[in-house]
Amino acid sequence: MGKLSLSKCQPIEIDADNPFKNDVLGREENITVLTQFITSFEQSIVLCIDGGWGQGKTTFIKMWQQYLKNQHIPTIYFNAWESDYTDDALIALIGEISLAIDNLSGEAESKAKGLLSIIKDKIRYLIKDGSSKEWLTIVSAIGSFISKGHIKADKIAEFATNLNAALAKDQIEKYEKSKQVLLEFKQALSRLAECYSSNEEKKPLVIFIDELDRCRPDFAIEVLEKAKHLFNVDNIIFVLATDKTQLGHSIRAVYGQGLDVNGYLRRFIDFDYLLPLSNQPYIIYLINKFSLEKYFLKTEKHLGDPKFFLQIIVEKYNLSLREQDAFCNIFNIVVRSNATIYLNEWFFFIFIFLIILKIKFPDIYKNLSNRNISYYYNNSFLYDALKNIHSHHTPNDFVANHYLELLEYLLLEVFEKFRIPILDSVEIIENYVEYFKFDKNKKNRLMGIASSFKDNCVSLPLLLDIKKSIEISNSFKFN
Structure with missing residues (x-):
């Protein structure tokens, strides 16, 4: 009896010099066509690589990523599923961009670190605000004291009125500040993307987002929202690798089974590319x-x-x-x-x-x-x-x-x-x-x-x- 050989579907080895060396599915033509497509845009776009479970989406985009690197087009790989333990998708995305700075050198690295510092300073105005939850906790505690007779209700009414006014004023000020911060954030982000291009020719930063369909529903939606609204700047292209059918189930889990998922996703995804079966x-x-x-x-x-x-x-x-x-x-x-x-x-x-x-x-x-x-x-x-x-x-x-x-x-x-x-x-x-x-x-x-x-x-x-x-x-x- 011959030696028993067992294996799972392991990722193929992607050769740095020739990413298609071990390609048995003929993906080179698909990737060269898609590269020509995304680099023809001057503005930001979101492209979805749609494929079912087990169709090789991760291998496809990693092969594509290496191909882009060989074309001196900067890339970042972001595994959304490995990052959905975080409370805010924006922090996770910026974290991946920050890690990619280590691949830069000289003036580009120095400039990128300076811009990243600006971006991190702006993030605090754009991430989720926990202050409302803190106030709700305080109000809940006060309510408990009222119910037990420790504080009179007429005394707390005045406090609640003042609290509501203070919260409203605080939220308005934050909104006004966030509009200006968002503009500055996008400007810094666009300039940061330029740092990753290794020559004078203007090339986009391509951010691959993988395993989005495996994330918890609220995090998947948040990644889409951040990618479209905060990263919608020149020099940045997003490529999502996901099973849109499964992603649709996640979205309906949040917004209800009656939601028009395709209509919803059109708000965030500019183009779909169905991964060919081989x-x-x-x-x-x-x-x-x-x-x-x-x-x-x-x-x-x-x-x-x-x-x-x-x-x-x-x-x-x-x-x-x-x-x-x-x-x-x-x-x-x-x-x-x-x-x-x-x-x-x-x-x-x-x-x-x-x-x-x-x-x-x-x-x-x-x-x-x-x-x-x-x-x-x-x-x-x-x-x-x-x-x-x-x-x-x-x-x-x-x-x-x-x-x-x-x-x-x-x-x-x-x-x-x-x-x-x-x-x-x-x-x-x-x-x-x-x-x-x-x-x-x-x-x-x-x-x-x-x-x-x-x-x-x-x-x-x-x-x-x-x-x-x-x-x-x-x-x-x-x-």
Whole structure:
């Protein structure tokens, strides 16, 4: 047995001289286009890189950051999730800019430190004001004394009137001061951004904000507000890497489920860029990384190529990069730890499909058991699995649909032959087509698959053994 190789979806190593050296997803074209886009603006913009969980957003922006550095365009990386323990997003953002000064030298460093000192002085007028909370605490305490009879109510009325007047005057003065401070803050911030550019050509400071969708809702909203309102100055570009769907859930948690999230986000985000999916190149990379090719080569290919089926189903089921990595870890564990594994083509089709269900549709996967093995419209696993497979068919995608229908037939063969061993393929297919109201073309395609299927080893006990083998992966810890 070969050495077992397990891993999580680790960030790829980004080479300083060539950030695309280890890029297996073809991101270079996306990044060069986006660089041209953001540097064409003279004013500040906010660009959102929108991608779902596990689609490689962090790797993408870190690769882009290194590319910009090589183009002598200054950058700052801000992980919002690691900073949401703070009470004020503005302090966290300025803190990251302050840390970046260490990368400067000579006159630029001296000038940047001077401007940063000015900015820090202005921040106290722009951060959250806790004075109101302090006064509320005092008033609450006084209220307690009144209720206990220690202070007469008529005496406190005069105090409350004076207190309200003092608070109102204080807030007005702070508002008037903050307007002037905000102007001075933005001017200093714009000049500070210029310090990070290493040559005479005017280039923007690009601030990458990552993991915004993972922050607590109020902090995520505050980062958006600060980025748009306080940092909306020349020479600064914001790039947000986030799952907008998840970010929308966070916003609704604060403002209510009826909020128009897209309308709300348009107040802060100028442009959206949907991170392109690159499923097939990555699964091929993982097959090579885990040395899985040899297992596919051992199979006969009367029904089709299991490796090609894997590429198709990864795309059809829209597996994220992390999900693809999880798939290959499970696959790798099973084929390396089970010496008696049944290496033929139909086995791999079902094996691959069950791992996909485990990752993407665990509720369907859990229903596969020997407790309920009746006809498919009474069997929750088979019924749900068949509906699930059929829902991934795409019009005119004949090759992919063929492999999906092959999977449908294999599952029908497993359950129907177990229920009534004497049933032939024609009866199985006719019952299936009639129940789901499929057309004649569907029936003919399934009949064609049945005519090519000569292996009588498909059985429900073997299907359950496959699931049992997959469950071995639950005992492994991925480092």
